[in-house]
Amino acid sequence: MNLASIVNNQTQTPEAVLFFILAPVMVLSALGMLVVKKAVHSALLLAVVMIGLAIFYIANEAPFLGIVQIVVYTGAVMMLFLFILMLVGVDSSDSLEETIKGQRISAVLGSVGVGFLLISLLSRAELGRAYAGLELVNGEGNVQAIAKTLFTRYVWAFEVISALLITAALGAMVLAHRERLLPRKSQRELAAERVRQSAIPVAGLPGPGTYALHNAVDIPALLPDGSPADSSVSKTIAARGELANPNTFRMNEKNEAGEE
Amino acid sequence: MNPYVPILVIGAIGFGFAIISVVAGYLTGPRRYNRAKAEAYECGIEPTPPAAGGGRFPIKYFLTAMLFIIFDIEIVFLYPWAVSFDQLGLFGIVEMFLFILTVFVAYTYVWRRGGLEWD
Numbered sequence: 001m002n003l004a005s006i007v008n009n010q011t012q013t014p015e016a017v018l019f020f021i022l023a024p025v026m027v028l029s030a031l032g033m034l035v036v037k038k039a040v041h042s043a044l045l046l047a048v049v050m051i052g053l054a055i056f057y058i059a060n061e062a063p064f065l066g067i068v069q070i071v072v073y074t075g076a077v078m079m080l081f082l083f084i085l086m087l088v089g090v091d092s093s094d095s096l097e098e099t100i101k102g103q104r105i106s107a108v109l110g111s112v113g114v115g116f117l118l119i120s121l122l123s124r125a126e127l128g129r130a131y132a133g134l135e136l137v138n139g140e141g142n143v144q145a146i147a148k149t150l151f152t153r154y155v156w157a158f159e160v161i162s163a164l165l166i167t168a169a170l171g172a173m174v175l176a177h178r179e180r181l182l183p184r185k186s187q188r189e190l191a192a193e194r195v196r197q198s199a200i201p202v203a204g205l206p207g208p209g210t211y212a213l214h215n216a217v218d219i220p221a222l223l224p225d226g227s228p229a230d231s232s233v234s235k236t237i238a239a240r241g242e243l244a245n246p247n248t249f250r251m252n253e254k255n256e257a258g259e260e
Numbered sequence: 261m262n263p264y265v266p267i268l269v270i271g272a273i274g275f276g277f278a279i280i281s282v283v284a285g286y287l288t289g290p291r292r293y294n295r296a297k298a299e300a301y302e303c304g305i306e307p308t309p310p311a312a313g314g315g316r317f318p319i320k321y322f323l324t325a326m327l328f329i330i331f332d333i334e335i336v337f338l339y340p341w342a343v344s345f346d347q348l349g350l351f352g353i354v355e356m357f358l359f360i361l362t363v364f365v366a367y368t369y370v371w372r373r374g375g376l377e378w379d
Contacts, residue, residue, distance in 0.1 A: 068336050076329045083325045086317040144347070147340035151348050155355055158337065162362035165330045169366035172326035176319045177375050184377075 015059050026052040040090060043081050050074045061134045064143045206232040219244045323375055334363050 026049050033045040050073040058066035098104060138145055150158055185193070206229050209215035218237050220228035228246050230238070237243060337359065345352045370376060 064340065072329075072332055072336055076325075076332045080325045080329060083317065083321055087319055087322060089316045141343075143340045144344045147344040147348070150337075151341060151344075151352050151355060159355065159359060159362070161333070161337070162359045165333060165363050166366040166369075168326055169330055169370055172323045173370055173373060173375050176322040176326075177373065180374055180377075 018055070018059050022052050022055060039085050039088075040082075043078065043085060046081070047074055047078050050078065061138055062142055062146075064146060208232045208234075216244070218242050219246050219249070222246060320378070323370075327370065327375075330363065330366065334360070 029045040029048040029052070033042045033049065036042050036045065050069065054066045054069035054074065056066075057063075057069055140148075206221045208217045208221055209219055209232075218233065220230060220243070221232035223229045233243060338356070341348070341352065341356050345356070
């Protein structure tokens with residue numbers, strides 16, 4: 001089948017119209033994702049690509065796959081990307097310094113390898129091959145067809161996915177979880193600690209004035225041991241040097257003897 | 261009727277409602293701006309000025325996000341299985357049991373290591 005007949009036969013369907021509108025949007029978004037400077041914009045363009053892919057799945061009569069694409073990729077994976085952005089800090093810029101030794105070389109080698117893999121896969125694709133058709137594949141329902149293939153032919157791949165999920169959980173635990181070495185403090189213990197360690201009295205600052213004999217804002221209150229409490233007088237008064245000495249109002253034998 | 265027509269109609273109603281609400285508010289509402297009106301009314305923290313360090317999240321959320329993805333993917337596989345497990349027979353039950361068992365290894369690990377505790 002040559003190109004002209006493909007164009008004549010297949011580009012007039014609504015699906016083809018959808019493809020020719022959506023595909024450039026997706027390719028431009030994918031390119032923009034690599035080009036834009038802000039990581040958040042890159043993530044949003046990635047979301048555009050993912051939603052476009054989901055629309056293609058639905059247009060190809062794979063509604064379950066389309067919804068899963070939205071739920072898992074646009075929902076969960078996108079959320080993870082945005083979480084990472086917020087963990088790192090939205091405004092933090094990329095460092096061009098290599099933190100892993102030989103990172104650049106291995107990145108280049110890896111991308112060249114993936115590129116060759118893609119080329120070899122795409123070159124094996126044939127146009128105009130006989131296909132089963134959606135009516136046959138989706139005969140008993142899209143989800144049923146997927147389940148039948150997934151749980152019989154690809155059962156090993158399906159079981160291996162659970163190992164992948166274990167790896168994900170383990171990696172997250174190793175990276176993000178800090179082991180608790182001491183038992184967690186209860187609220188009562190925390191409160192007791194706060195009272196014991198605090199520099200500020202728990203019951204508020206003591207009021208000024210020497211009780212029973214004199215009461216004025218410039219006289220420090222007396223602590224239970226008889227010493228003046230500096231925190232009971234306003235700092236302003238202390239700064240002005242207008243602090244009165246409570247000992248002058250003390251009723252004791254020495255004071256009485258001095259007056260006589 | 262195409263099953264996507266109701267979805268499109270719902271989408272159009274939602275979109276139209278949003279547009280009409282904004283336009284109607286713009287056309288009919290009085291505009292008296294003041295300081296209090298510009299504030300985010302009972303909507304949490306003030307967005308400006310931005311928090312120091314770009315408003316970074318604690319790393320603890322990463323674990324939550326990852327656990328969410330794990331169970332999300334589990335649900336994605338459970339759904340087609342639940343739809344057609346009567347056709348898959350005993351084999352289907354055994355393989356799903358194995359799958360859930362393996363995922364619960366991860367879950368138990370996270371649980372026993374205190375990954376589910378928030379402190």
